[in-house]
């Protein structure tokens with residue numbers, strides 16, 4: 001058990017299933033990244049009031065494995081709003097099925113870009 005606490009708003013929760021595991025029994029990093037991408041998309045599209053795409057993912061580090069049956073919670077913070085881009089700090093925490101403690105497994109910076117109806121970058125509106 002750790003005293004550390006997540007940073008950001010709880011944006012998405014889901015359970016790691018056997019189909020998400022690699023042959024060694026740990027959950028694929030790509031699955032974890034996809035959940036973080038979805039959470040970034042939710043927060044950024046709410047801020048942009050429209051469609052967003054992922055332009056870049058930076059400094060992703062897989063600190064601890066996610067195991068089958070863990071609950072994955074993704075927390076997002078908007079760090080910066082540019083002209084058309086939104087930069088988010090994203091943390092993924094796993095609640096271990098057997099022990100009921102939560103650990104930070106992964107963190108990254110996601111850069112999302114607001115798009116207009118023709119798929120071109122468009123300014124993020126004022127709040």
Ligand SMILES: CCCCCCCCCCCCCCCC(=O)SCCNC(=O)CCNC(=O)[C@H](O)C(C)(C)COP(=O)(O)OP(=O)(O)OC[C@H]1O[C@@H](n2cnc3c(N)ncnc32)[C@H](O)[C@@H]1OP(=O)(O)O
Pocket residue numbers: 037038040041042045046049050051052053054055056081082083084085086111113120121
């Ligand atoms: C309404 C309510 C909603 C409700 C709630 C709905 C929830 C619904 C959730 C759905 C959740 C889906 C979330 C999954 C989202 C995908 O998975 S999207 C799929 C993967 N991504 C892609 O396919 C994107 C492909 N790339 C592209 O289309 C283009 O490269 C981009 C990203 C549009 C950028 O185009 P571009 O011509 O390079 O544009 P450019 O004007 O040069 O740059 C635009 C901005 O991006 C920045 N940028 C571009 N590249 C980079 C880079 N490598 N690094 C840093 N910044 C960069 C620029 O600095 C610029 O920033 P600003 O200065 O304007 O702030």
